Amino acid sequence: MKQFGIFYGSTTGTTEEIAKQLAKILGIQNTDVHNVAETTPSVVADYRTLILGSSTWGSGDLQDNWYDFIAGLEAMDLKDKRIAIFGCGDETMSDTFCDAVGKIYDRLQPTEAEFIGSFNTDGYHYDHSDAIRDGKAVGLILDEVNHPELTATRLRQWTSELN
Numbered sequence: 001m002k003q004f005g006i007f008y009g010s011t012t013g014t015t016e017e018i019a020k021q022l023a024k025i026l027g028i029q030n031t032d033v034h035n036v037a038e039t040t041p042s043v044v045a046d047y048r049t050l051i052l053g054s055s056t057w058g059s060g061d062l063q064d065n066w067y068d069f070i071a072g073l074e075a076m077d078l079k080d081k082r083i084a085i086f087g088c089g090d091e092t093m094s095d096t097f098c099d100a101v102g103k104i105y106d107r108l109q110p111t112e113a114e115f116i117g118s119f120n121t122d123g124y125h126y127d128h129s130d131a132i133r134d135g136k137a138v139g140l141i142l143d144e145v146n147h148p149e150l151t152a153t154r155l156r157q158w159t160s161e162l163n
């Protein structure tokens with residue numbers, strides 16, 4: 001079984017680009033970076049750790065391509081898997097910043113996977129995010145719209161704690 005598989009959904013390419021950067025940092029091959037629009041959920045069986053990425057759309061919604069994929073994951077027993085979530089959003093959508101990260105977290109709780117990769121919220125500015133639980137984000141949250149200059153550091157910090 002391989003250690004890491006990345007599964008992302010991306011409408012305008014931002015989360016896709018972050019998925020590629022994560023792959024580079026973690027030494028993950030391109031063939032282990034999957035667009036959920038073109039992947040069947042059963043592929044997750046190949047990996048010990050699933051790195052799941054979604055941007056947030058609408059008003060706090062999952063990226064469109066995630067709906068079928070996450071329904072597939074929900075139906076699986078993932079108790080031997082680890083899950084790390086990342087997401088791209090826009091802090092000016094101040095009541096729903098990166099909500100998709102929290103939505104994936106909530107929906108996959110019943111799979112009994114182990115969740116890793118919580119992240120501190122220092123340096124973020126928004127009113128509310130579903131991604132925050134007990135003062136910490138349940139995954140890596142990024143704002144490539146307003147603060148792309150912060151992304152490289154955040155990626156380094158987050159990935160350093162994933163192994």
Ligand SMILES: Cc1cc2nc3c(=O)[nH]c(=O)nc-3n(C[C@H](O)[C@H](O)[C@H](O)COP(=O)(O)O)c2cc1C
Nearest residue numbers: 010011012013014015055056060089090096097098
């Ligand atoms: C119509 C629209 C709605 C959006 N809604 C949200 C939102 O509720 N929360 C948020 O954090 N970002 C929101 N965003 C920002 C996107 O998540 C952000 O641009 C992201 O980088 C897009 O990533 P993608 O190209 O991978 O899909 C929205 C953007 C648009 C255009």
